[in-house]
Amino acid sequence: MTTRASGAPELLMVCAFHLKNGTKLAVQCSKRFETMGPVLKIENLCVEYPSQGIGHGTKLALQGLNLEVRQGEIFGFLGPNGAGKTTTMNVLLGFVNPTAGAAYIFGVDVREPIARQRIGYLPELTYYYKFLSAEEILRFYGKIFQIPRSEMETRLDSVLKLVELEEARRRPIRTYSKGMQQRVGLAQALINNPDLLVLDEPTSGLDPIGRMKVRQLIQRLKDEGKTVFFSSHELGEVETVCDRVAILNQGELKAEGRVDDLVRQYQCTSLEQVFLKIIDYRAAA
Numbered sequence: 001m002t003t004r005a006s007g008a009p010e011l012l013m014v015c016a017f018h019l020k021n022g023t024k025l026a027v028q029c030s031k032r033f034e035t036m037g038p039v040l041k042i043e044n045l046c047v048e049y050p051s052q053g054i055g056h057g058t059k060l061a062l063q064g065l066n067l068e069v070r071q072g073e074i075f076g077f078l079g080p081n082g083a084g085k086t087t088t089m090n091v092l093l094g095f096v097n098p099t100a101g102a103a104y105i106f107g108v109d110v111r112e113p114i115a116r117q118r119i120g121y122l123p124e125l126t127y128y129y130k131f132l133s134a135e136e137i138l139r140f141y142g143k144i145f146q147i148p149r150s151e152m153e154t155r156l157d158s159v160l161k162l163v164e165l166e167e168a169r170r171r172p173i174r175t176y177s178k179g180m181q182q183r184v185g186l187a188q189a190l191i192n193n194p195d196l197l198v199l200d201e202p203t204s205g206l207d208p209i210g211r212m213k214v215r216q217l218i219q220r221l222k223d224e225g226k227t228v229f230f231s232s233h234e235l236g237e238v239e240t241v242c243d244r245v246a247i248l249n250q251g252e253l254k255a256e257g258r259v260d261d262l263v264r265q266y267q268c269t270s271l272e273q274v275f276l277k278i279i280d281y282r283a284a285a
């Protein structure tokens with residue numbers, strides 16, 4: 001099977017995907033998958049991107065990734081730039097087809113559109129029409145998820161409060177700061193009250209207070225019984241918030257486990273040290 005590159009803005013692809021599959025979702029909207037197994041299971045996942053032109057070979061972005069995330073966990077997905085984190089998430093969201101292997105969400109193969117019914121997703125880069133307000137964007141997503149009108153207002157108020165955009169809710173996005181735009185993305189990821197959050201660098205571009213608030217939000221979601229799978233380069237905050245982490249390098253899983261276990265196993269004093277050791281980084285003398 002060939003891999004489809006995710007060139008178009010991912011958020012718009014989410015819309016297109018949900019609209020295209022609207023009928024199917026409508027039929028199965030009330031169906032909830034209860035699994036005793038892991039919330040997220042990735043089995044021997046390989047992704048090979050086609051050559052980007054003459055003189056360029058194909059790119060093996062994921063090489064046999066195996067991973068399990070359990071119910072209620074906060075799971076940190078780490079790795080240097082180009083390690084394959086976004087590619088993995090793109091497979092989970094159906095934007096990229098695996099070359100080999102499979103992934104399951106709540107026991108359902110991610111190739112089935114219904115597998116994504118219970119996911120909230122924050123892409124690495126958010127693209128919104130700048131003339132729309134946060135409220136308009138969220139209403140649009142609410143429609144895609146077929147949230148009943150009677151619930152919509154309460155849901156809107158609650159997510160806008162959660163991400164602290166109540167004051168700015170009717171202003172066009174073009175008047176928002178970068179951090180505020182990131183929070184619109186988070187609100188959008190939460191609008192369908194998902195059981196699994198897939199967040200690609202949720203704290204990227206946020207100031208220290210914004211990052212702390214996202215950490216608190218992630219913790220709060222965990223307290224509500226939700227599962228959070230997120231990528232980050234902020235190892236200090238990952239250390240404080242995650243139950244388990246995985247470290248990926250060049251498409252291969254290099255380590256996985258609880259932060260304190262990894263710190264002990266690699267005889268380090270911090271997750272950052274473990275990370276640098278695993279990717280075999282040596283500072284220039």
Ligand SMILES: Nc1ncnc2c1ncn2[C@@H]1O[C@H](COP(=O)(O)OP(=O)(O)OP(=O)(O)O)[C@@H](O)[C@H]1O
Nearest residue numbers: 005006049059061080081082083084085086087088
């Ligand atoms: N659409 C694509 N076509 C070809 N190669 C791609 C494509 N998307 C990603 N890649 C390549 O696949 C590899 C993994 O990229 P990916 O975006 O998954 O990394 P990442 O871990 O998310 O990195 P970052 O931390 O910079 O976000 C990189 O070498 C990247 O250049």
Ligand SMILES: [Mg+2]
Nearest residue numbers: 085086087124
């Ligand atoms: Mg990425």
